[in-house]
Amino acid sequence: MKRPTHKELTNKLKQACAFLQKEQVNIINQTALAADALELDYSIEFELFEVLNELLEKTKTTDYSGSRPPKRSYEDEISGLDLFAFVVEIDRFEEPVYFKFSISQDALWLVSLHIDRKK
Numbered sequence: 001m002k003r004p005t006h007k008e009l010t011n012k013l014k015q016a017c018a019f020l021q022k023e024q025v026n027i028i029n030q031t032a033l034a035a036d037a038l039e040l041d042y043s044i045e046f047e048l049f050e051v052l053n054e055l056l057e058k059t060k061t062t063d064y065s066g067s068r069p070p071k072r073s074y075e076d077e078i079s080g081l082d083l084f085a086f087v088v089e090i091d092r093f094e095e096p097v098y099f100k101f102s103i104s105q106d107a108l109w110l111v112s113l114h115i116d117r118k119k
Contacts, residue, residue: 002068002069003068003069003070004064004066004068004069004070004082004084006061009061009064009084010061012084012103013056013059013061015103015108016056016101016103016108017056017057019103019107019108020049020052020053020056020108023049024106024107024108025048025049025052025107025108025109025110026077026107026108026109026110027044027109027110028075028077028078028109028110028111029111030044032112033110033112033113036112036113036114036115037113039114039115040093040097040113040114040115042092051092051113052099052110052113054090054091054092055086055088055090055097055099055113058088058089058090059086059088063086063087063088064084064085064086065085065086065087065098065118066083066084066085066086066100069082070082070083070084071083073102073111075111077109078102078104078109078111081102081103081104081109082102082103083100083101083102083111084100084101084102084103085098085099085100085112086098086099086100087116087118093115095115095116096115096116097113097114097115097116098112098113098114098115098116098117098118099112099113099114100112100113
């Protein structure tokens, strides 16, 4: 069986939404995320949760763009956890957005959120 399955992706997206609603979101590299936010023209300080909510509401399992099986993180905070990457179009941005996250037992970990660069 190839991972992640439709069921696994559905579950991860639901978990991500639940952690977002509880504001249990951590950022792996805030400097990189801030630079990407400037490029996308939003404020991570004031609009990040709104952007994430729009992305997660719009994301379908067919938007998955990560590897199969998912790569594992090498970042200290989430070392060994699966990374889930998606490319999604939302009205807020003119171009498709790539975002990657991981789920731990207690939080959503945002790894990347930027313009999709796979053109």
